[in-house]
Amino acid sequence: MASREQELSALPQASDPPRGRLSVLLGRLIRPYLHDEPHGPLPELLGRLIYPFLHGEPPKPQQPTGFYTDTTVCIGCKACEVACKQWNQLPSDGFNWSGNSYDNTNELSATTWRHVKFIEQFSHESPSVPASPDTEESESLLNRWLMMSDNCKHCVAAPCHQACPTGAIIQNEFQNIYIQADICNGCSCCIAACPFGVITRSELGGHSHKCTLCYDRQRDGLEPACAKACPTQSIHFGPIDELREQARKRVEQLHERGVPQAYLYGDVPGETYSEMHSFYLLVDRPSVYGLPDAPFNPWLHMMGDYVRSVAGGLAAIAVLLVVVFLLKP
Amino acid sequence: MHTDSRPQQASAEPLLPERGHEVGYENGPVTKVPGWHGLIAWDALLNGMATGLFLAAAVSELAAPAVFMRVAKVAYPVALVLLLVDLGLLVLDLGDPSRFHHMLRVFKPGSPMSLGTWCLTIFSLPLTAAAALSLLAELGWDFEWARLLAVVVGLLPGFASAAYKGVLLSTNAQPGWKDARWLGGYLTNSALVMGCGEFLVLSALMGQTQAIAILRTAFIVLLVLNVIPLGLLFANLRPIHAQLYTREQQWRVGALIAAGALIPLGLMLLKGSVLSISVAMIFLLFESWLVRAVYVKIPHTSPLEVRSGE
Numbered sequence: 001m002a003s004r005e006q007e008l009s010a011l012p013q014a015s016d017p018p019r020g021r022l023s024v025l026l027g028r029l030i031r032p033y034l035h036d037e038p039h040g041p042l043p044e045l046l047g048r049l050i051y052p053f054l055h056g057e058p059p060k061p062q063q064p065t066g067f068y069t070d071t072t073v074c075i076g077c078k079a080c081e082v083a084c085k086q087w088n089q090l091p092s093d094g095f096n097w098s099g100n101s102y103d104n105t106n107e108l109s110a111t112t113w114r115h116v117k118f119i120e121q122f123s124h125e126s127p128s129v130p131a132s133p134d135t136e137e138s139e140s141l142l143n144r145w146l147m148m149s150d151n152c153k154h155c156v157a158a159p160c161h162q163a164c165p166t167g168a169i170i171q172n173e174f175q176n177i178y179i180q181a182d183i184c185n186g187c188s189c190c191i192a193a194c195p196f197g198v199i200t201r202s203e204l205g206g207h208s209h210k211c212t213l214c215y216d217r218q219r220d221g222l223e224p225a226c227a228k229a230c231p232t233q234s235i236h237f238g239p240i241d242e243l244r245e246q247a248r249k250r251v252e253q254l255h256e257r258g259v260p261q262a263y264l265y266g267d268v269p270g271e272t273y274s275e276m277h278s279f280y281l282l283v284d285r286p287s288v289y290g291l292p293d294a295p296f297n298p299w300l301h302m303m304g305d306y307v308r309s310v311a312g313g314l315a316a317i318a319v320l321l322v323v324v325f326l327l328k329p
Numbered sequence: 330m331h332t333d334s335r336p337q338q339a340s341a342e343p344l345l346p347e348r349g350h351e352v353g354y355e356n357g358p359v360t361k362v363p364g365w366h367g368l369i370a371w372d373a374l375l376n377g378m379a380t381g382l383f384l385a386a387a388v389s390e391l392a393a394p395a396v397f398m399r400v401a402k403v404a405y406p407v408a409l410v411l412l413l414v415d416l417g418l419l420v421l422d423l424g425d426p427s428r429f430h431h432m433l434r435v436f437k438p439g440s441p442m443s444l445g446t447w448c449l450t451i452f453s454l455p456l457t458a459a460a461a462l463s464l465l466a467e468l469g470w471d472f473e474w475a476r477l478l479a480v481v482v483g484l485l486p487g488f489a490s491a492a493y494k495g496v497l498l499s500t501n502a503q504p505g506w507k508d509a510r511w512l513g514g515y516l517t518n519s520a521l522v523m524g525c526g527e528f529l530v531l532s533a534l535m536g537q538t539q540a541i542a543i544l545r546t547a548f549i550v551l552l553v554l555n556v557i558p559l560g561l562l563f564a565n566l567r568p569i570h571a572q573l574y575t576r577e578q579q580w581r582v583g584a585l586i587a588a589g590a591l592i593p594l595g596l597m598l599l600k601g602s603v604l605s606i607s608v609a610m611i612f613l614l615f616e617s618w619l620v621r622a623v624y625v626k627i628p629h630t631s632p633l634e635v636r637s638g639e
Contacts, residue, residue, distance in 0.1 A: 052431045100352050107361075119353055159502065165443035166428075167435035185431045186424015188363035189442045192501035192628075197361040206424025290354030298507055299439070302500045309492040309513025312558050313384075316521030316551055317488075320388055323547040328393040329539060 052166075052183055064175035065218065066277030067227065067235060068243040069149055070250060071289070072262065074234040076102060076116055076147040083229035084114040087214065108150060110202035113211040114226050119146035119288060148289050149226070149235055152177065152198045152211035153266060154277035160190035160199060162299050168208075175240075176213040176277060184208050195273075195295045213278075240277055247281055259283060265291065272296045360502050362628045368422045370625040373494055374618050375415035377516060380491035381524025383408040383456060387480045387487070389528065389544070396539045400532045402463035405480075407531070409460040412453060419449075441500055445493035452490045455483030491520040498624075505569035505627035512565075512624070515558035519617055522551045526593075526610045533603040545601050552594045552613075559590070559620065569627060582623055589616020 084090065090111045098106050101118035108115045122143050155161075158177045161169045168183035169190060179190075179199075186206040191199050199210045214224035222228070227237035236243055244267050254262035261283050266276035273295040286293050386404035389397040420429045433450065437443040458479035462472050495513025498506050506512070525548050532540035563570075563583075570579055593609035593616075 048427070049430060052428070052434045117354060163440055163442065163501070165435075165437060165440045165446055166431040167437070168431070183431055183434065184425075185428035187422075187432070187442060188365060188424065189440070189497075189501075191361050192363040192503055192506075195360060195502035197359050200361050201364055201424045208424070287355050288353070290357060290359060292359050296502070296507070298500045298502055301507075301510065302439075302441070302496060305496045305499050305510060305513045306492070308511055308558075309495050309517045310488075312511075312514030313488055313492055313517035313521060315554060316518050316525075317384065317388055319550050319554060320385060320521070320525060320547050321392055323550060324389055324392045324396075324543055327543045327546060328396055 059173040061175075062173045064240045064277065065213070065238060066154055066176070066240040066243060066279070067151065067213070067224075067237055068247045068267075068279055068281070069151075070234050070236070070247070070281045071146065071148040072254065072259070072281060072283060073232045074116070074147040074149055075232055076118055076145070077231060078116050079229040079231060080114045080149050080226035080235055081105065081112070081116055083225040084211075085112075087217070087225035088113065088212070108152070108198050108210070109200045110207075110209040113151060113209070115150045117146075117148045117150055117289060119148075119284075121146060121284075146284060146288065148280065148282075149230075150290070151226070151278055152213070153196055153279075154211075154213060155274050156269070156277065157274035157297060157299075159193035159195065159297055159299060163189040163193035165189060172215060174213070174215070174218055176215065176218075177210075178212055178215055179208055179210060181205075181207055181209065193298060195292055195298075211278075244279075247279070250281060254281075254283075270294070272300060358504070360504065360628070362503070364424070365422055365625070367622070367625070368418050369498075370618065370622040372415055372418045372422070373498075373516060373621045373625070374614070375411050375418065376494050377491065377520035377617065378523050378527060378614075379408045379411035379415055380452070380487050381520035381522070382411065382527045383452075383459075383483060383487050383524070384491065384521060385524035385528045387484055389540075390480065391477075393543070396537075396543065397532075400528065400535055400537050400540055401480075402466060403531055403535065404528055405456065405463045406460040407527070409453075409456050412449075412456060416449065416453070441493050441497035445490065445497055448486045448489040448493060452483055452486035455479040456487070459483060492517045503628040505566060505573075505624075508569065509562060509565045509624070511558050511561035515555075515562045515620075518551075518555050518558050519620075522548075522555045523613065523617055525551050526613050529606055530610050533601075533606045541601055541606075545597060545606075549594065549597050552590065552597070556590060559586075562620075562624075566624070566627075573627065582619070586616055586619055586623075589613065589619060 085092070090113065093105045093109075093112055096104050096106075098104055100106065101120050103116070103118050105112045105115055154176045156175070158169070158171070161171060161177055163169075165187060166183055166185055168180045168185075170178050170180065172178045184207040186201050186208065188201060188208070190208050191201065199208050201208050214222070214226075217224055223237045227235045236246065247264050247267060251262050251264060262281060263283075264279055265282050265286055266279035269275045274297065280289075280291075282289060382404055386397070386401040386408070390401040420426045423429060432443070432446040435443065436447055456479075459476055462476035462479060465472065466476065492513065495509075495516035499509045499512045501507060525544060529541065529544040529548050532544055574582070589612050592612045596605045596609040596612075599605065
């Protein structure tokens with residue numbers, strides 16, 4: 001995608017998506033309370049009550065976009081983390097020593113939407129004799145760094161999206177999972193549902209936050225800040241079909257170059273989980289990178305759980321009714 | 330040049346990592362714990378007590394109005410109070426309680442929380458009507474048909490309000506919860522058991538001998554029946570319990586839960602006095618809370634903390 005950073009200020013700043021008639025009417029009613037000076041507690045309260053019910057018309061679907069992260073070329077520079085924080089105006093996590101290699105942010109959170117992971121795979125025994133050519137390859141596998149820039153997976157069938165009771169989490173026109181911060185009420189259902197541990201609730205406002213895949217930049221034709229900043233092109237951004245093709249070619253290339261363990265994680269749907277619009281090229285088991293080996297969508301169990309729940313209640317009601325009818329005078 | 334190293338060390342002391350922190354990512358938890366804490370255990374208990382009391386009273390009254398009508402008129406206001414406290418806890422558990430009404434912004438049947446919120450909201454309307462009309466009847470303004478209509482209308486949303494809670498907790502990615510296939514079955518069944526017990530206590534306090542005789546029998550059968558979903562739930566949770574708790578801790582909790590189930594049963598089989606009914610109900614509520622608390626605590630508990638006795 002062409003980068004037009006310099007033209008950003010010249011672009012017309014897109015506002016909220018266009019709204020339906022009812023929403024337009026409601027919007028006119030409360031606009032003075034939202035944008036002008038406060039007129040007192042009652043109008044402000046009215047504005048707060050009506051505002052969440054303003055539903056916009058969804059924008060026209062665009063070509064699905066996403067990330068393909070090639071972990072084999074990540075150098076752990078954290079430029080993506082910094083760019084993400086800078087663009088999205090996220091607060092610092094402090095200068096903490098985690099004790100886990102060069103990782104100082106530890107995890108994805110409401111204030112860290114990109115997280116670079118450092119995995120040190122080093123044998124503690126130093127070889128006493130020079131290694132033979134046969135053993136060099138196996139030792140290089142044992143003595144290596146794995147680095148991975150992690151973020152929201154933007155799952156096609158996202159459990160957080162399915163769980164969200166307020167409609168704050170949407171799949172936007174680029175088929176990315178997006179949290180509308182002005183709608184989220186911090187119920188935490190998305191946190192419980194996410195099998196990757198991506199989302200947390202902010203301590204500041206009490207709302208959930210995560211990677212937006214730079215929705216604002218995409219709407220202005222710009223690539224996400226992390227992909228723009230990545231100096232090794234470990235983070236690729238673009239139309240998802242093109243990314244998948246590119247990633248498969250890269251896996252083939254790695255296999256030819258003697259890295260047979262390279263594979264893609266999340267590019268295609270599995271038996272228990274959908275494909276992801278942010279997928280990864282890995283060279284070790286997913287759990288080594290802190291990813292679930294076999295992600296499972298909890299919604300696959302839901303209907304059965306409802307059946308058992310209703311059965312448990314109906315059985316009790318049946319017992320009560322039988323006893324009442326048998327013993328009543 | 331020699332200098333004492335201690336002051337230097339003190340002034341430039343690095344921020345040390347926490348003890349016991351795992352290096353790498355393989356053995357750490359992948360999922361994040363939702364910030365519901367202990368409130369959700371009380372929410373699950375009060376939800377069961379409110380919906381169960383309403384359902385037990387409504388079903389009994391509609392099946393045998395001559396026996397249960399007087400007690401039911403007291404039960405509906407009590408159920409309403411329990412429900413209001415429960416709704417208050419649900420609002421407090423939000424990250425931004427002032428946005429509680431955003432829950433009603435959309436209706437998503439695929440989201441157990443959305444379905445549950447709508448069911449609770451709809452249920453609160455006929456329950457409020459039934460409670461208000463019951464109180465008005467006591468004051469002499471009797472609108473019997475309207476009260477019965479409210480009771481009938483409240484049955485379906487009341488049942489759904491009881492049934493959604495377990496599914497909400499089992500439909501997620503949290504360790505333990507995600508494997509608890511019988512949580513919904515247990516919680517809904519338990520709501521009816523508690524409701525029957527509460528209705529029995531009210532009948533005993535009001536001296537309704539016919540209602541006591543019928544409800545005592547129903548309560549005994551329901552207590553026995555409740556052991557089935559409880560056993561199935563614990564079979565679901567056995568693997569995660571084995572990871573989180575020592576064998577001794579598992580036995581201790583198991584013994585407390587068994588006592589909470591068996592003591593009310595024994596008391597009910599032995600005697601039907603107000604005192605024994607009340608004590609039985611206290612034990613049942615303790616057991617119901619304990620099951621919910623132990624279950625709710627699972628994602629918030631790390632094996633290390635539990636095993637080291639913290």
